[in-house]
Amino acid sequence: MHEPNFYNFNDIEAKEVAPGFFSKLIHTETNTLNFLEVKKGSAIQRHRHVHQQCSFGIEGRFELTVDDVPQVLENGVFAIIPSNVWHSGVALTDCKLIDIFSPVREDYKALGGLVL
Amino acid sequence: MHEPNFYNFNDIEAKEVAPGFFSKLIHTETNTLNFLEVKKGSAIQRHRHVHQQCSFGIEGRFELTVDDVPQVLENGVFAIIPSNVWHSGVALTDCKLIDIFSPVREDYKALGGLVL
Numbered sequence: 593m594h595e596p597n598f599y600n601f602n603d604i605e606a607k608e609v610a611p612g613f614f615s616k617l618i619h620t621e622t623n624t625l626n627f628l629e630v631k632k633g634s635a636i637q638r639h640r641h642v643h644q645q646c647s648f649g650i651e652g653r654f655e656l657t658v659d660d661v662p663q664v665l666e667n668g669v670f671a672i673i674p675s676n677v678w679h680s681g682v683a684l685t686d687c688k689l690i691d692i693f694s695p696v697r698e699d700y701k702a703l704g705g706l707v708l
Numbered sequence: 709m710h711e712p713n714f715y716n717f718n719d720i721e722a723k724e725v726a727p728g729f730f731s732k733l734i735h736t737e738t739n740t741l742n743f744l745e746v747k748k749g750s751a752i753q754r755h756r757h758v759h760q761q762c763s764f765g766i767e768g769r770f771e772l773t774v775d776d777v778p779q780v781l782e783n784g785v786f787a788i789i790p791s792n793v794w795h796s797g798v799a800l801t802d803c804k805l806i807d808i809f810s811p812v813r814e815d816y817k818a819l820g821g822l823v824l
Contacts, residue, residue, distance in 0.1 A: 597774045597793075601784045620788060622760060622810040623739065644738060658713045668717045672736060672824050677713075692808065694738040708788050 599706060601627060607703050610636055612683070617705025619696050626691040626700075630654060630683040638680040643693040645673040652687025656680075665689060715822060717743060723819050726752055728799065733821025735812050742807040742816070746770060746799040754796040759809040761789040768803025772796075781805060 604616040604627075612634025616627040624643075630652075638657075647656060649665035656665050658679045665671060665687075673679050693700075701707060720732040720743075728750025732743040740759075746768075754773075763772060765781035772781050774795045781787060781803075789795050809816075817823060 597777070597789065598779045598781075598785060598787050601786070618762075618786075620760060620762060620810070623762070623808065625762065625808075644736060646734075646736060646739070646741065661713070663714045665714075669714060670717070670734075671714050673713065692739065692741075694736070694810070 604705055607705070609700075609703055610634070615703065615705070617700055617703060619701060619705065619707045621708070622694060622696065624693040624697040624700055626693065626697075628689045628691060630687050630689065632683050632686050635682040636680060638678050640676050640678045641693075641697075642675050643695060643697060644675050645671075645679075646692040647671045647673065648690045648692075650688040650690060653684040654687045654689055655682050655684055720821055723821070725816075725819055726750070731819065731821070733816055733819055735817060735821065735823045737824070738810060738812065740809040740813040740816055742809065742813075744805045744807060746803050746805065748799050748802050751798040752796060754794050756792050756794045757809075757813075758791050759811060759813060760791050761787075761795075762808040763787045763789065764806045764808075766804040766806060769800040770803045770805055771798050771800055 606614040609615045612631035614629045618625040648670045654665040722730040725731045728747035730745045734741040764786045765783050770781045
């Protein structure tokens with residue numbers, strides 16, 4: 593059991609939000625946190641959104657293209673994607689990433705996760 | 709070299725913000741991200757602030773007390789500390805944590821780090 597302020601990722605169901613992209617979502621008042629596991633070779637097409645996005649590499653290698661410049665997210669590397677900037681990505685290996693969106697991704701709430 | 713949207717934690721100088729607490733700070737438009745390494749036995753006294761805080765355990769064990777309830781942050785565990793709620797903590801082992809503050813900690817900007 594956890595007190596209300598504490599949570600364990602093991603208690604959050606992973607949803608396949610795009611082929612090969614498995615998300616655990618937490619929506620706070622101000623941010624949506626997205627804990628992603630991505631299967632090697634899975635790709636997300638070029639898109640953009642009003643939300644600012646910070647992406648952190650935890651494990652593996654993910655090629656993230658921001659404003660037509662491809663670079664690799666890996667452990668210790670993070671990217672800031674400003675509001676409305678186009679981006680896309682492909683997993684070069686199985687990988688784990690964290691995305692932090694600000695403000696909250698209201699469109700992701702239908703995908704479940706924790707709403708705090 | 710990194711393109712302007714990509715950053716490596718190795719390029720951010722760690723600052724000892726309290727005895728035994730070493731921070732690497734990133735200030736975005738909406739959040740302050742704090743990558744913390746804490747030496748075993750180091751403690752932060754009871755305090756509170758207007759900023760909502762999310763804290764994530766990455767490595768080791770950190771006893772975080774929120775609203776007088778002590779619990780352990782460790783890998784896979786996160787805590788949400790609402791605005792103005794009292795909290796304190798002590799590192800049970802050497803540990804690594806991430807804190808995400810919302811809105812930006814203007815008071816931490818004097819501590820350096822990246823301002824984006």
